[in-house]
Amino acid sequence: MQYKKKNQINIYDYIVYIVFAIVLLLFALWLGGNFFSASNLLNVTRQTAMVSIMAVAMCFVIASGEIDLSVGAVVALSALTAAWILEKTNNIMFALMGALVLGILIGAINGLLVTLLNIPSFLATLGTSSIIRGFAMWFTATKAISIRNETFNFMFGMGKIKFMPIVFIWTVLVLIIGYIQLTKLSYGKKVLAIGGNQIAARYSGINITKIKILIFSEMGLLSAFAGIIYAARMQTARYTYGQGDEMNVIAAVVLGGTAMSGGKGNIIGAVIGSLLLGVINNGLIIGGLDTSQQQIVRGFIIIIAVAFSTFSRKK
C-alpha cells in the first residue's frame, strides 16, 4: 500500500519563536513606542550580544550531553588580558590573539579534564571557573584596567555601521558559523551522535575524546570573544565581568530547544532564547519596575517559558 504523508512541521520545535513573539507583543501592548522601537530593539541585541555568542558554543556543549560553568570566569580573564595587552602594546591584533588563545587553552583544559580524567563536566568546570576567576582577581589586584584604544572600542563595542551596531553583526556572524557547523559539517553530526548515545557513537568509530575537546575549546574561544566585547563596550576590563552569565547562557540554550540530556541542538533557537531573556530584562526596566520586582517577574517568566517548551516537547 502506498500512502503519502505531508511534510510534518513539528510546531514544538518552534515554540521558542512563538514565546518570543508573544512576549514581544505583550510588552509592545503594555509599553508602546518606548519599548517597541527600532532603536530600543537594536539596543537589546547589543546588550545580549555576549550571551548570544556564548549560547552558540554552549549549544554544542549541551547537545553533546555536557555543561560548562566556567564561561563567566573566562569572560572576565579574557577581558582583562585584552585590556592589559592593549595597555602594554596598544596593538589590537596582539590583544585579540592573546585573549582568544587563552580562551581556547582554558576550553581545551576543561575538555581534557572531562575526557581523560573522566570528571563530570559540571564539577570540572565549576572548579576551573573558580580558578580562573581567582586568577582574574590576582592578575590586577582586583583593579580595573581602562582601554583607551578607540578603534578597539569601536570595532568590538559601541561602534555602528549606519544604524547597525557592530556587535550585532558579530553576533550574526557567530550564529551563521555555528549554524553551519551544527547542520552542515560532519563535526555537528558527531556532536549530536555523542549526545544522543555515546556508546553507539563509540561503536560507530567516533573519536569522542577529540570531539569533546574541540567542543570545550570552541566554548572557551567564544567566551573569550564575549569577554572582548564586554571590555570594548565598557572601555574597561574588570574581574567582575560575566558573573552569573553561565546561567543565562544555559537558560538561553535550553529555552531555544536544545535538550539538557543531549542529542539535540538548535543554534538559532539559542540566540532567540538569549534575545528573549534580553527583551524581558529591557521591558521590565522600561516598565519602571524596581530591581527586586524585576528579579521576581523575570524568574516567573523564565519558569513559564521553559515549562511551556519542555511540556510541549514531551508530546
Next chain:
Amino acid sequence: MNDYAIELLSINKSFGRVPVLKDVDFKLRKGSIHALVGGNGAGKSTLMKILTGVYVKDSGTCKVNGKEVVIHNYNEARREGISLIFQELSLIPTLDVTDNIFLNKEIKKGGLLDYKTMNQRAIQLMKKLEIELDVNEKIKNLGVGSCQLVEIAKALSDDTSVIVMDEPTASLSDKEIAILFKIIKQLKARGISIVYISHRMNEIFQIADEISVLYSGKVVASKPTQEFTLNSLIESMLGGKKNEESMKWKERKTQIGIHNVLEVKNLYIDDIIKNVSFVVKQSEIVGLAGLMGSGRTEILETIFGLRKKKSGTILMENKEINNVKQAINNKIALIPEDRRRSGLVLMHSLCDNIIITNLDKVRKYGFIKNKKVKKISNEAIDNLNIKSDGIKIKTSLLSGGNQQKVVISKWLATSPKLIILDEPTSGVDIHAKTEILEILRNYADEGNSVLFVSSELSEMIAICDRIIVLKDGEATGELTHKDIKNEEVLHYAIQKEKSN
C-alpha cells in the same frame, strides 16, 4: 494437601496478533527444582513474567498452593511468596548488602531506620545460607557471583516459597557455580521450590528434578530429569522437527578464497579468553558458536578494537588492528549485540544514523550535502528493504527488524571487507531474519568475509561455511559445513565438556 506450589494451567498470551504462549501447563512441585528450557523466543521468559505479574495473561489459571490467584504486578507476586532473580541484577551498586536486602521494606524504630536490627537480620540470613560476606560491603565492590547470592538472600528475606532463576550461571565462574548449587540444594531441602531457566544442559542434568521444554509457545515435553538424555532433550528443544525452509543451507555462488582476510593468533583477553586462534578467508562466512558467557562478544569487540587484548595478534589483510580507527580504516565493520544501546542513536532519524559512519561520503568541499544524504539513505532502504516512512523517521519508531537493518546499512555503506555480526537476529521477526541471512550470503558472494555469532544455531547452520566452537573462553572445536549434518551435532559440540 496440595503437592504443587505453583500450577499454571492453559495459559495463553499474545503480543498484538502474535501468539507467544499457547495453552501452556506448568506445574511446580513443592520443594523441587524444575528446569525450564527452550530456544530464544520459545516463551520461557514470557511465562515467568506472567507468573511474577510483569505481564498479564490473556487466559488461563494460576494457582499458588492450590488456591487460584490473580497477580497484577511484582509486588503482588512477592506477597504470594514468589521471587524472581533477575537476569540483569536488580541491586543498587552504591548501597551496601544490608541496604539492598531491606530496600523498600526497611525496618524502622520510632520513624528512623533501625540499622542495628537490619544488620543483624542480614547477618542471620547470610549464616543460614552459609554465605561468607560482609553485609556492610557495597554491592559495586562485589563480584557477579556474590551479587547473585545477595539477590537470593534478598528473596529469602521476603519469606519466599518460590524462586525463579533466569540464567543464574551465565556470568559465574565454576567455583561460584558450585557455591550457588550448594545453596540451591539447601533451599530445596528447606521446602522452597525453584524454577531454573538455563541454556546449559549439563547444569540442568546436575540439579533439576523435572524438566519442561517449551518450543514456540507450547510445552513439548515435561517429565522427570531421569527420563531425558542429552540427545532427547536437545531434540525436543528443537521441536522434534526439521529446520524451517528459510533456515536451510543454500549452496554459495562463490568459492571460498585462499587468502586469509582476518587472522586471529593466540588471543588472550582479560581472564575471559584464553589462547584463541582462527582465520577467516575471502568470501567465507565463519560462525562463532558458544553459550552466553563463552566469550563470543568479547572476541568480536576486540577484533573491532573496542576492547584491549592482553596478548596475541589480530591481523586484517596482514595489518595489525589495535583500535577502532585501525579497524575501520582496514574495512572492518561491527554490528553490535545490542542495537538499541550500541547500534543506534534512537532519538535520531534513519538518515542521521546511516550517515554517521559515512560522513566522508556525504560531503563535498567539507559540507554535508543533503542530496548525498538522501541518496545513501534511500539506497539503504531499497537494498535492505527497510520498511520506513521516509528517511527522516526517528529510528525509535521502527520495528526491531527494521532497526537492525538500519544498523547493518550504516556499516554496509562503508563497503567493509569483513563484517562482524553479534546476534544480529535477536528480537527480529522470522521474515526479517531470513532477509538478513540472505543479505549476508549475497555479501559474502561478492568476495567479502563475514564473522557471525548467533544463539540460534539453526541460523548458523544455514549460512556458516565453518563454525568455531567456544567454551568458557577457549576454542574447543571447529566444524565445517559438511560436518554438521543436523542441529543436534552442533548443540552437542557446544554442550559437551572439554575432551582433554
